[in-house]
Amino acid sequence: MTVHHGWYLLAFRSELTDEITPLAVGPRRLIALREGDRVRVLDANCPHRGAHLGYGGRREGDCLVCPFHGKRIGLGDPSKHWSVAEHRVLEWGDALFVRLSDDPDGDRGFERSVQGWAEEYPLVAAVSLPVDVPSEYVVENAFDPDHFKAVHGVPGNRGMATRDGEHGELVIEGEFLMQTSPWQDARTLEEIRWEAVRTGRVRWDFKPRFHAQAFSPNVVVTEFGPAETRQVIVTGSVPTEDGGCVARVAIGVREDQRGALPALLGGSGKALAEDKVVWEHLDHTMTPRYDARDEPVLAFRRFCADFCADFPGGRDDR
Template sequence: MTVHHGWYLLAFHSELTDEITPLAVGPRRLIAVREGDRIRVLDASCPHRGAHLGYGARREGDCLVCPFHGKRIGLGDPSKHWSVAEHRVLEWGDALFVRLSDDPDGNCGGDRDGDRDGDLEGDRGFEQAVKGWEGDYPLVAAVSLPVAVPSEYVVENAFDPDHFKAVHGVPGTRGMTARDGEHGELVIEGEFLMQTSPWQDARTLEEIRWEAVRTGRVRWDFKPRFHAQAFSPNVVVTEFGPEAERQVIVTGSVPTEDGGCIARVAIGVRENQRAALPALLGGSEKALAEDKVVWEHLDHAVTPRYDARDEPVLAFRRFCADFTGGERA
């Protein structure tokens, strides 16, 4: 199991109920520390003897008091004798993202205000992109689900056009080609081919189905745009739908020590589309459950025999290989 550098959708705010919450990315032990409305993420192992600061430590000023020997541990302050590294975080609606690296200051080679050019293990334009989304599309937690599959498979789904039809019943797709983005992110874009918007009321949908039966012709009148950007092997943001109905779907995965992962999905819609949000949240839960059945019954001993339709998947796998330097367990 590899813990890649880069961004993770680490948790939803509903999962961070205490002042100090233990978290993990694979074998990498972390803590989330609440400071009013702000959340900080730091390494969890006490530098004295390795005690987990997420279990029994208490806050005292600008330090945590270790539950094992009572040492005062600084929070991201290397000037102190004992200190744990801090990691860059980003909060967007209900979602907390963390950016991991081997940098001793936990900043992935970038300063607190932005990234240096060429930081391929770091941001990939994520923070700048979020600034463009968060005002109009506040994220709402949709689903958090443990899955017995390596974490990369979760984000890979966005780059696997054929699975949309086979697994989720999407009638068809068009385009769906992958390319490099401006900041080193990986982009795939195309169209879904559908008879009508899935958010139409049930009566309208039934009328369209019966029209197709009567005429023997299926009209693809609804062709929503699909535009997904992977900013790391573990975070992808998808813009879906025509401009008037556009939604933003954030999919993330966090590896677990048993070789599986926690898959999370969050949804953002504009204020005038809030009425559609319950259906979108339910649809996300249904889709992830459908994926889980396939993922958990994969035979990883089979040598893949890719064809031309798999080129976006191969592009994603090459993208993952760029995120070097993570821990391996």
């Protein structure tokens, strides 16, 4: 199993149930520590004997008291004899992001981009789903144009070309070809379908822009739709020690588009469930036979290769 450095959508706020919440990225054990409205993320292993500070540890001033031997463990303070490392955190609406590794290339413009999105598009948690597939497959979906039709029933798309972003993120952009917005009411959708049946002609009156940016192998932010009704969809994945992952999706809309949010949240859950069926029945032992339509997928695989973890337990080639 490979655990990449870079950004992760580590958890939703609703998943942080206590002052100290145990979390993990693959074999990397972490804790989330609430401090009022702020959340800090630190390594969970006590440096004395390896006890997990998220199970029985307690806050005492600027330290955590280890549940095994009662030692006071500093919080990201290397001047202390016993201390655990602290990681960079971004909070965006309901979503908590963490960046593993201090590699200066690891950000890929994510913090600056979030500043541009966060106020206008506050994130709402949509779905959190365990999936038995390596975590990078979740974000790869944004770079797989053909799966949108085969798995999710999108009539078509065009463009869908990749390029490097200004800060080293990977970008794919194009447009979907649809008869109307999927967020129309059911009656309108049925009328449009019957018109196509009667006339024998399909009109692609809705051509939403698709613009996705992968900032790490485990976080992609997609802007979808025309400018006046644009949605921001954040998809993330966190590897689990068994080789699978937890996939999460969060949705951001402007205040004047809040009425579309229930349909967007429900649609995200449906789409992720459809993907899960395919992911969990892949044969990872076969040698893929790629064709020209797979070039965006291959671009994403090359992007992932720049994020091999450089911390203990980050790579396991079993």
